[in-house]
Amino acid sequence: MKFDANKRSLFRVKKEITIDNLLPWVIDADVFLDKCSQCGDCINACPEKIIINGDGGFPTINFELGECDFCGLCAESCKEPIFSAVTEVPWQKKALINETCLANQNIYCRSCAESCESQALTFQIGINAVPKIDLQLCTGCGACVAPCPVTAIDVKELK
Ligand code: SF4
Ligand code: SF4
Ligand code: SF4
Structure with a gap:
């Protein structure tokens, strides 16, 4: 059987991008992995600098760097249909x-x-x-x- 490196890499990233390190207001992990273009706009928008370029190049939250103040700038900076409205509850x-x-x-x-x-x-x-x-x-x-x-x-x- 032919080895598909891209598929294996996506599988590994899927395991490492969990709902615990997703950004606030992200609809769900599958939508995020499917639609995120890895543009980095959310990373640049975060005033707390807690969004990092994580596994596979996807943005993830790192609380070792600080806290989320729920400003909503990450969600508002994203051009993809990944986030719910920032008037909703950001996460559980x-x-x-x-x-x-x-x-x-x-x-x-x-x-x-x-x-x-x-x-x-x-x-x-x-x-x-x-x-x-x-x-x-x-x-x-x-x-x-x-x-x-x-x-x-x-x-x-x-x-
Ligand atoms: S809501 Fe604001 S502080 Fe929280 S991760 Fe997004 S940009 Fe950063
Ligand atoms: S609100 Fe929850 S996550 Fe934030 S500092 Fe208090 S216990 Fe920690
Ligand atoms: S702004 Fe949106 S598309 Fe760009 S890296 Fe962040 S979540 Fe992905």
């Missing part, structure tokens, strides 16, 4: 804290909570305080990701 991403959080080792740290403007991330009172996320308040902005010294926070799309 929420912050999730994994077991590497320093609170699980009784080490004091409040870096994430200090970065959360929505007051979604709070610490229970007490000596063994662990962070708690109110999913109703969390916007998935990603501001809590970079300040965490042990990369204990992931922002994932709620399925």
Whole structure:
């Protein structure tokens, strides 16, 4: 059987472009992969500089670089039918804290909570305080990701 390098490459990119790293307001991953021309306009439009040239040349969000302030400039800069209207909810991403959080080792740290403007991330009172996320308040902005010294926070799309 003839080997098709392009197909294999697209398959690999499809696995790596997940709904967790898609830009806000992107309709879905398949539409994005099909229609994105990789022009880079959204990368240049983002004032927070959190959109990077990701796998296969597709733009992806990287919260290690900062937070999304939901300005909508990425979606508005795109000439392709990839994004929904910026008046709609941008995504269903929420912050999730994994077991590497320093609170699980009784080490004091409040870096994430200090970065959360929505007051979604709070610490229970007490000596063994662990962070708690109110999913109703969390916007998935990603501001809590970079300040965490042990990369204990992931922002994932709620399925
Ligand atoms: S909404 Fe604004 S801040 Fe968020 S990724 Fe798009 S351009 Fe960047
Ligand atoms: S502006 Fe649109 S077409 Fe251009 S890279 Fe961004 S998502 Fe793709
Ligand atoms: S993603 Fe944004 S809103 Fe959600 S907990 Fe982190 S800083 Fe707060």
